[in-house]
Amino acid sequence: MTTGTELTGRLAPPAGPTPDGAAVEPPRCKRGDRVAYLFLAPWFVGLALLTAGPLIGSLYLSFTNFNLLQAPTWVGFANYVRMFTDDPRYLQSVKVTFVYVLLTVPLQLGFALAVAMLLNRRLRGIAWYRSVYYIPSLLGGSVAIAVIWSQIFDDDGVLNVFLAFFGIAGRSWISSPDTALYTLVLLNIWQFGSPMVIFLAGLxxxxxxxxxxxxVDGAGAWRKFRSITFPMLTPIIFFNVVLQIIQAFQAFTPAYVVSGGTGGPSDSTLFYTLYLYQQGFTNLNMGYASAMAWVLLLIIATFTLINFGLARRWVYYEEK
Structure with a gap:
């Protein structure tokens, strides 16, 4: 009869060295682990060749003078010094982008939350309405929509035709430095579908x-929103804030199409990414453009870290 001690001794691997002093071989990798690494191999290759490699390469180029036609020459921190001391258009692009981010993110998220609360009701055909409201997010980043947007706010665009019906003289909204940026802000707010769907899932x-x-306690609609809906949605709001800030800093297509790639009028729509594109692919200052890209990365990382630091004060996570 086999005792429990004998059975345990047969099943358990030997601990420590064997009596003759030979080392115990470590457990071999399971076959399932090898298969997992095999399937992950394309991702690792893509990470090395398409992400990590270009990232390290751009960091090197940011310290060089490189025009895509000749070998890069080392210039140290000259590109970074030039950005903040000898390039007024760069500072203008930073200003325009910051204004764009500060306007679009809260307005878009506020509008998305309001629409999500309206669509959170049990109504006939509510699924159709949700799909309709999400369509702008699928189309808003396309070149065709940006072209249509420029036609709406042009001299003889749809908006001015509508205002003329009421006897109001319009203006060329996209050709005026005072209003051109705000037309792009409206375009981004119009693309509220993605945060709306996330808010709807949270609701x-x-x-x-x-x-x-x-x-039962007599709370009204506002009291319910302030005491229940908003606190319970703070993790979702935090997620959307981080995501939309990153996307807003990377905005490119609307400004490129509406301004014709110039950032005009008077650099009023000169987004950071648009100026980066001009330096890298129009002026062939690829070293300077790489330095701009790394500064943008640091700006986005800083905003993200600030959001995570402030999240401890206002984001509520339900304890389980």
Whole structure:
């Protein structure tokens, strides 16, 4: 009869060296692990060749003078010094981009949350309405939509035709430095579908019992939103804020199409990425453009770290 001690000794691997002093071989990698690494191999190759490699290469080029036609020459921190001391258009692009981010992110998220709350009701055909509201996010980043947007706000565009119907003289909204940037802000707000869908998913997770209890206590709609909806949605709001800030800093297509790639009028729509494109592919200052790209990376990383630091003060996570 086999005792429990003998059975344990047969199943368990020997611990430590064997009696004759030979080292114990480490456990071999399981076959499933090898298969997993095999399937992950294309991703690792893509990471090295398409992400990590170009990233390291651009960091090197940011310290060089490189025009795509000749070998790069080392210039040290000259590109970074030039950005902040001898390039007014760069500072203008930073200003325009910051204004764009500060306007579009809160306005877009506020509008997306309001629409999500309207679409969170049980109404006939609500799925159709949700699809319709999401369509602008699928089309808004395309060149065709940007062209249509420029036609709407042009001298004889749809907006001015509508204003003329009421006897109001319009203006060329995209040709005026005072209003050109705000037309792009409206275009980005119009693309509220993606954060709206995320907000809608978050609203579905709020327990109905909380609203029922608040109704019993006599709470109104505003009180329910302030005490229940907003606190429960703070993780979703935080996620959307981080995501939309990153996307806003990387905005390119609307400004390129509406301004014809110039950033005009008077550099009022000179987004950071548009100026980076001009330096790298129009002026062939690839070293300077690489330095701009790394500064943009640091700016986005700084905003992200700030958001994560402030999240501890206002983001509520339900304890389980």
């Amino acid at each position: 579905k997770q709020v327990p109905q019992e909380l609203y029922d209890a608040a109704a």
